[in-house]
Amino acid sequence: MAGLTEDLVLGVDDKIEGFQNKNNNNSNSNNNNQKEVIDKEGLGVRGEENSNTNNNQGGERDMAPPASSSIHRSGSRPQLDLSKAAIQGNSEERDPTILLPNQSDDISHLALDIGGSLIKLVYFSRHEDQSSDDKRKRTVKERLGISNGNRRSYPILGGRLHFVKFETSKLNECLEFISSKQLHRGRIDSHHWNSEAPANENAVIKATGGGAYKFADLFKERLGVSIDKEDEMDCLVAGANFLLKAIRHEAFTHIEGHKEFVQIDHNDLFPYLLVNIGSGVSMIKVDGDGKFQRVSGTNVGGGTYWGLGRLLTKCNSFDELLELSQRGDNRTIDMLVGDIYGGMDYSKIGLSASTIASSFGKAISDKKELKDYRPEDISLSLLRMISYNIGQISYLNALRFGLKRIFFGGFFIRGHAYTMDTISFAIHFWSQGEAQAMFLRHEGFLGALGAFMSYEKHGLDDLMVHQLVERFPMGAPYTGGKIHGPPLGDLNEKISWMEKFVLKGTEITAPVPMAPPGTTGLGGFEVPSSKGGTLRSDASALNVGVLHLVPTLEVFPLLANQKMYWFTVLSEHLPDLVDKAVASEGGTDDAKRRGDAFARAFSAHLARLMEEPAAYGKLGLANLLELREECLREFQFLDAYRSIKLRENEASLAVLPDLLLELDRMDEEARLLTLIEGVLAANIFDWGSRACVDLYHKGTIIEIYRMSRNKMQRPWRVDDFDLFKERMLGSKGKKPRPHKRALLFVDNSGADIVLGMLPLARELLRRGTEVVLVANSLPALNDVTAMELPDIVAEAAKHCDILRRAAEAGGLLVDAMTNTLDGSKENSSSVPLMVVENGCGSPCIDLRQVSSELAAAAKDADLIILEGMGRALHTNFNARFKCEALKLAMVKNQRLAEKLIKGKIYDCVCRYEPAS
Numbered sequence: 001m002a003g004l005t006e007d008l009v010l011g012v013d014d015k016i017e018g019f020q021n022k023n024n025n026n027s028n029s030n031n032n033n034q035k036e037v038i039d040k041e042g043l044g045v046r047g048e049e050n051s052n053t054n055n056n057q058g059g060e061r062d063m064a065p066p067a068s069s070s071i072h073r074s075g076s077r078p079q080l081d082l083s084k085a086a087i088q089g090n091s092e093e094r095d096p097t098i099l100l101p102n103q104s105d106d107i108s109h110l111a112l113d114i115g116g117s118l119i120k121l122v123y124f125s126r127h128e129d130q131s132s133d134d135k136r137k138r139t140v141k142e143r144l145g146i147s148n149g150n151r152r153s154y155p156i157l158g159g160r161l162h163f164v165k166f167e168t169s170k171l172n173e174c175l176e177f178i179s180s181k182q183l184h185r186g187r188i189d190s191h192h193w194n195s196e197a198p199a200n201e202n203a204v205i206k207a208t209g210g211g212a213y214k215f216a217d218l219f220k221e222r223l224g225v226s227i228d229k230e231d232e233m234d235c236l237v238a239g240a241n242f243l244l245k246a247i248r249h250e251a252f253t254h255i256e257g258h259k260e261f262v263q264i265d266h267n268d269l270f271p272y273l274l275v276n277i278g279s280g281v282s283m284i285k286v287d288g289d290g291k292f293q294r295v296s297g298t299n300v301g302g303g304t305y306w307g308l309g310r311l312l313t314k315c316n317s318f319d320e321l322l323e324l325s326q327r328g329d330n331r332t333i334d335m336l337v338g339d340i341y342g343g344m345d346y347s348k349i350g351l352s353a354s355t356i357a358s359s360f361g362k363a364i365s366d367k368k369e370l371k372d373y374r375p376e377d378i379s380l381s382l383l384r385m386i387s388y389n390i391g392q393i394s395y396l397n398a399l400r401f402g403l404k405r406i407f408f409g410g411f412f413i414r415g416h417a418y419t420m421d422t423i424s425f426a427i428h429f430w431s432q433g434e435a436q437a438m439f440l441r442h443e444g445f446l447g448a449l450g451a452f453m454s455y456e457k458h459g460l461d462d463l464m465v466h467q468l469v470e471r472f473p474m475g476a477p478y479t480g481g482k483i484h485g486p487p488l489g490d491l492n493e494k495i496s497w498m499e500k501f502v503l504k505g506t507e508i509t510a511p512v513p514m515a516p517p518g519t520t521g522l523g524g525f526e527v528p529s530s531k532g533g534t535l536r537s538d539a540s541a542l543n544v545g546v547l548h549l550v551p552t553l554e555v556f557p558l559l560a561n562q563k564m565y566w567f568t569v570l571s572e573h574l575p576d577l578v579d580k581a582v583a584s585e586g587g588t589d590d591a592k593r594r595g596d597a598f599a600r601a602f603s604a605h606l607a608r609l610m611e612e613p614a615a616y617g618k619l620g621l622a623n624l625l626e627l628r629e630e631c632l633r634e635f636q637f638l639d640a641y642r643s644i645k646l647r648e649n650e651a652s653l654a655v656l657p658d659l660l661l662e663l664d665r666m667d668e669e670a671r672l673l674t675l676i677e678g679v680l681a682a683n684i685f686d687w688g689s690r691a692c693v694d695l696y697h698k699g700t701i702i703e704i705y706r707m708s709r710n711k712m713q714r715p716w717r718v719d720d721f722d723l724f725k726e727r728m729l730g731s732k733g734k735k736p737r738p739h740k741r742a743l744l745f746v747d748n749s750g751a752d753i754v755l756g757m758l759p760l761a762r763e764l765l766r767r768g769t770e771v772v773l774v775a776n777s778l779p780a781l782n783d784v785t786a787m788e789l790p791d792i793v794a795e796a797a798k799h800c801d802i803l804r805r806a807a808e809a810g811g812l813l814v815d816a817m818t819n820t821l822d823g824s825k826e827n828s829s830s831v832p833l834m835v836v837e838n839g840c841g842s843p844c845i846d847l848r849q850v851s852s853e854l855a856a857a858a859k860d861a862d863l864i865i866l867e868g869m870g871r872a873l874h875t876n877f878n879a880r881f882k883c884e885a886l887k888l889a890m891v892k893n894q895r896l897a898e899k900l901i902k903g904k905i906y907d908c909v910c911r912y913e914p915a916s
């Protein structure tokens, strides 16, 4: 199965910067220094005074990841059919042409639904990719026998579907948006998107809705594109089926303010009733893919609410009208049963006194003018009337065809709690609980998605087998019932939106369900309970939404209370993170401005999630951390911890030779213990831990490392070291066979990798075990990334033959190898040390979705070492493996220590599990 994301990512490697091996300085190394590593003083991580300790003339810059400017690329260029894409010509070539055999020149991955009220856009973009080391990858691939050439198939950040809407009356804005993002152009120049290219005469955009007919000429005139019209009902059904099948947590029920996601069984989806509430309402009985019948409709729909509401209240926007309704009391204008029955219920037919007998009925008897009614009350009465009416007609149609499930779409719903409650109530009441109303998170985009799906070669077919997750809508939150400003375009716009948002001092709020009214209605409909103070700040409010194409299995669920805890932790971390991020970009004014905007945006996301934890679908800690990294990237902080990582790497590399000497003086048994102790001790460096961050202000990394090592007291809180030792060294003189291949999931930069994991890797290599260092694909906190590892290993290899030979064998020292081509033959005798990326951008690793590289590397592995809290404790602590597993971590969080190991902060875990 050629997964889409695999294909999507092809061509992403466009600006790959070869990893520059920097063996250009004649390091005199610190080999001569016989002092014990733990005696080494004053290698500060902060300040400039020690930056030359490892005689690396280039200092920080020399160790920097290659040309960071190449890391960020516009993520919004149109993405085309990349299936079966392949490198054309010589694969050694830099910037090779990529052949897209299924790509017709002029398809743009943009589709439109132009309705009576709103224009909906769906377009696809691929995420900007990290640069990566071609040569390393090739060598690893050769070693691992991966045949798919340059393909990277890790799922994360593969590509995105964007959702944007405009008012139909502001078609111009929409045209400008398309034009500014060049979404209508589909020409590929080599594999670079060429925005200078003239618009293609034959460019075609799929569109549905009445506007596809009405505005076709305008599109041709203004953008030079032809509109390919797709039937509106076809598209609605295709979109709904796609969402219900492919997207996790798409459908939900909403009853009395309570939202609950419904997992739809793909094999038991049909038949259902689809009710699309746009300007008008269509009701469609859906029996399968492409099998449907429009069975009814009503002209009392979203346009009616907005149109009448505007006339009656003088509101300027739909959201304002909706907002008004939240403060309304419809009893001042609706005629209730009690009004007719002198305050009594009409219990014989099941109507309570508070049931609405006649919407707006009070207006006939009162001698009041329009101005005498509160706009709030009018809006609520109108909203309730229309919602209830649609619910009732829907029910009747469901009854007509014996349908139990009714899905509601269209932008009239607008994620509004009261609207959904009213519709749900109507369905429940009339069907006596037999039928169920369900809503869709991408409510208004069914038609546009359907049009998008109608591209013959959109490349999404394979996606149907995956699940997709919506990630966080990025950018400025929504304020005070109004959509401000333009749809988010470039970074500057995003920032100024954030600034505007701050000026307004508005908070992000989700509807807070109020307590249900204490009436005892006899099944009659009372004042609905969901009347939050403010409208929710959702993607539609931002005008944008992003759907990440992330094939997933199951989300690691976070317990509710745990999530609250993490929200707090992440909030508390924020100022420090912003400092780091700004510093990593040179502390310029621009960086400060972006830092501020990032802080606002991320806080906004947290606030939103705190109010509505399911806002972005179910979210685990891994996603939460990823959200933060993603948000950083959104404001162009590509690696907030870069300078810290570099400083810590330098400081640690400077003392590595001493550590290796110290280790080499020990016998095997003492060495093994010291190595494991070393990993645990060095794992103290974790910028994700608040306690540790506090600690860092108190000493240099070497001081902290030394302190940490001195404190290593066995038994650790979880201590299987003796078991592990027996497996490694045997007992009673019996030597066990060494492992064939070990996968080391490494955690942090600096001491953690250099003084902890590398020496352990070296020991394994020495024993003849192949070692694969598994690191993150994208930066997250101070975690070392796969891209950074070759430099670190190269530096370490200068001080150690074992590492050097293994690194050469593993293709990590490509330059060095070519330099010494005629040199020692012994190179080939070493087992390899390799680096693979895990496909992940979070310290927590979901092993159910990893890179193809890692999956391939795992094939021959018989030992897995998971290191660090994120990898070994937060996730995977209870994961069982088919091979032996060693989980090593220092717990740097009191709460986790208590919960997981009934211990305390700084306790250590050394868990060894034989193959299961």
Ligand SMILES: Nc1ncnc2c1ncn2[C@@H]1O[C@H](COP(=O)(O)OP(=O)(O)OP(=O)(O)O)[C@@H](O)[C@H]1O
Residues within 6 Å of the ligand: 114, 115, 116, 117, 118, 119, 167, 209, 210, 277, 278, 279, 280, 281, 301, 302, 303, 304, 305, 306, 318, 319, 409, 410, 411, 412, 413, 414, 444
């Ligand atoms: N920002 C908004 N501006 C205008 N209407 C909005 C807005 N948000 C929600 N709505 C509601 O959504 C309705 C439009 O929904 P939708 O986009 O699904 O329909 P449409 O495609 O424009 O109409 P139709 O399918 O009948 O041609 C409006 O009539 C209004 O009730």
Ligand SMILES: CC(C)(CO)[C@@H](O)C(=O)NCCC(=O)O
Residues within 6 Å of the ligand: 115, 116, 209, 210, 232, 278, 279, 280, 281, 282, 296, 297, 298, 299
């Ligand atoms: C005319 C459409 C299909 C345009 O989207 C829609 O507005 C609608 O279904 N209106 C209701 C028309 C009716 O069935 O009475």
Ligand SMILES: [Mn+2]
Residues within 6 Å of the ligand: 113, 114, 115, 116, 209, 278, 279, 447
């Ligand atoms: Mn429509």
